[in-house]
Amino acid sequence: MPDFTRKTSHTPADRMRDINPFRVMTVLERAKALEGQGRSIVHLEVGEPDFVTAQPILEAGRDALARGCTAYTPAAGLLSLREAISGHYLRQYGLRISPERIFVTPGASGALSLLAQMLLNPGDGVLMTDPGYPCNRNYVRLAGAQAQLVPVTAIENFQLNASLLSQHATSSTRSVWLASPANPTGTVLSLQQLRALHDWCVENDCHLLVDEIYHGLDYTEGLPTALQISDDVFVVNSFSKYFGMTGWRLGWFVVPDSLVAVSNILAQNLFIAASTVAQHAALRAFDTDTREILEARRLDFAARRIFLTKVLRELGFSVPVETQGAFYIYAGIEAFSTDSEHFCKVLLEDFGVAVTPGTDFGEFESSRHVRFAFTTSMRQLEVAAERLRAAVLSGALSS
Numbered sequence: 001m002p003d004f005t006r007k008t009s010h011t012p013a014d015r016m017r018d019i020n021p022f023r024v025m026t027v028l029e030r031a032k033a034l035e036g037q038g039r040s041i042v043h044l045e046v047g048e049p050d051f052v053t054a055q056p057i058l059e060a061g062r063d064a065l066a067r068g069c070t071a072y073t074p075a076a077g078l079l080s081l082r083e084a085i086s087g088h089y090l091r092q093y094g095l096r097i098s099p100e101r102i103f104v105t106p107g108a109s110g111a112l113s114l115l116a117q118m119l120l121n122p123g124d125g126v127l128m129t130d131p132g133y134p135c136n137r138n139y140v141r142l143a144g145a146q147a148q149l150v151p152v153t154a155i156e157n158f159q160l161n162a163s164l165l166s167q168h169a170t171s172s173t174r175s176v177w178l179a180s181p182a183n184p185t186g187t188v189l190s191l192q193q194l195r196a197l198h199d200w201c202v203e204n205d206c207h208l209l210v211d212e213i214y215h216g217l218d219y220t221e222g223l224p225t226a227l228q229i230s231d232d233v234f235v236v237n238s239f240s241k242y243f244g245m246t247g248w249r250l251g252w253f254v255v256p257d258s259l260v261a262v263s264n265i266l267a268q269n270l271f272i273a274a275s276t277v278a279q280h281a282a283l284r285a286f287d288t289d290t291r292e293i294l295e296a297r298r299l300d301f302a303a304r305r306i307f308l309t310k311v312l313r314e315l316g317f318s319v320p321v322e323t324q325g326a327f328y329i330y331a332g333i334e335a336f337s338t339d340s341e342h343f344c345k346v347l348l349e350d351f352g353v354a355v356t357p358g359t360d361f362g363e364f365e366s367s368r369h370v371r372f373a374f375t376t377s378m379r380q381l382e383v384a385a386e387r388l389r390a391a392v393l394s395g396a397l398s399s
C-alpha cells in the first residue's frame with residue numbers, strides 16, 4: 001500500500017485509503033508466477049468463463065474491424081445494440097423496455113461506477129450484503145458515500161430481505177444494491193422476494209439497484225429480472241459472463257425514464273462511449289446460433305456445479321445452499337481452518353489449487369469461507385478434486 005503519512009507530489013488522494021485491493025487478482029498473479037516456474041496449477045479462483053468468446057461474436061468483431069468501424073459510437077451505445085438488448089428483454093422476460101432507457105457501458109464495472117456517481121451524495125449509505133462483490137464497496141466509497149454491510153447467512157439464502165434492511169438502515173441510507181445471482185454465494189432472488197425488497201425501498205425512499213450480470217447462468221427455472229417489478233429500479237448487466245466476453249469490456253444498465261438525460265451526460269463525460277468493435281461484435285450475441293453455443297456452455301457449468309458440490313461436501317467442506325446461479329461455490333472451511341487466507345495460501349503453494357479467500361468479499365465470517373469458481377474444465381476439476389483430497393488428508397490446511 002502507498003504511504004499516506006508523508007505528503008509528496010505523488011501521495012494519492014485521501015479517499016484512496018479506504019480502497020482495498022481485489023485479493024483474487026493477487027491469488028491469480030501468484031498462481032501465474034508458480035506456473036511460470038513450471039508448476040501445474042488448477043485455477044478455481046477466476047470469475048470468468050474458461051471458453052473463448054463464441055465464434056459468431058468473434059466473426060462479427062473481425063468483420064467490424066475489416067469494415068473500419070473504429071470511431072466513437074454515441075455515448076449510450078449503438079442504437080442497434082440497444083434495440084437488440086431491448087429485444088432480449090422481450091424474448092427472455094416478456095418485457096417491453098425502451099432502448100432509450102438502456103445504456104451500453106465498458107463492462108458492468110462501467111455501469112456500476114457511473115450509477116454510484118449518479119445516485120449517491122457524500123455521506124449517503126448504501127445497504128449491501130456481506131459477503132458480496134468487493135468492488136461495489138469501492139464504487140460507493142469513491143462517490144463519498146458509505147457501504148452499509150449487512151451480514152447474511154445461509155438462513156436467508158445469503159440475500160437481503162425487508163427485515164434485514166429495516167434492522168441495518170440508518171437515517172443516511174439512500175440505496176440498496178443487490179445481485180441475483182450473487183457473487184460469491186451463487187444465490188438468487190425470487191420475484192416475490194424482489195417485490196418485497198422493492199416495496200421496502202419505495203417506503204423508505206431508497207433506490208433499488210440490482211446487478212444481474214450472472215443472468216443466463218442460472219440453474220433454476222425462470223429467473224426474474226427486477227425490471228418485472230417496476231420501471232423505477234436500476235438494473236446492471238454485462239456481456240462478460242453468460243455471453244463469454246470478459247475481455248471485450250462491454251455491459252449495460254437500464255434506468256428509469258427520468259434519468260435518461262443525466263445518464264447520457266455522465267456517460268459522455270466518464271468514458272465517451274464503450275468499445276465500438278465490442279459493440280458490433282455483441283450484436284451477434286442474441287442470435288439463435290450464438291444462443292445455442294451459450295446454452296451448451298451453461299449446461300457444462302451446470303454439470304461442473306454438481307460435480308464440485310459433491311466433491312466438496314464429501315471432503316468435509318460445508319455447502320449449506322446449492323449454487324442457483326453464476327459459477328461459484330461459497331464453501332465453509334470450519335472443519336479445517338479459521339484462517340481462509342492461510343488456507344488458500346497452503347492450497348496454492350503446496351497443492352497447486354488456486355481458490356479465493358472469503359476475506360475478499362467482506363468481513364462477516366469471511367475467514368471461515370473460501371470461494372471456488374468452477375470456471376475450468378471437468379478434467380481440471382477432477383485433478384482439483386484429487387489435490388483437495390490430498391490436502392485434506394495431509395492435515396496441512398489446519399490453522
Ligand SMILES: Cc1ncc(COP(=O)(O)O)c(C=O)c1O
Binds near residue numbers: 106109133211238251
Ligand atoms: C457481481 C459482479 N458485478 C460486476 C462485475 C464486473 O463485471 P464486468 O465489468 O466484467 O462486466 C463482476 C465481475 O466479476 C461481478 O461478479
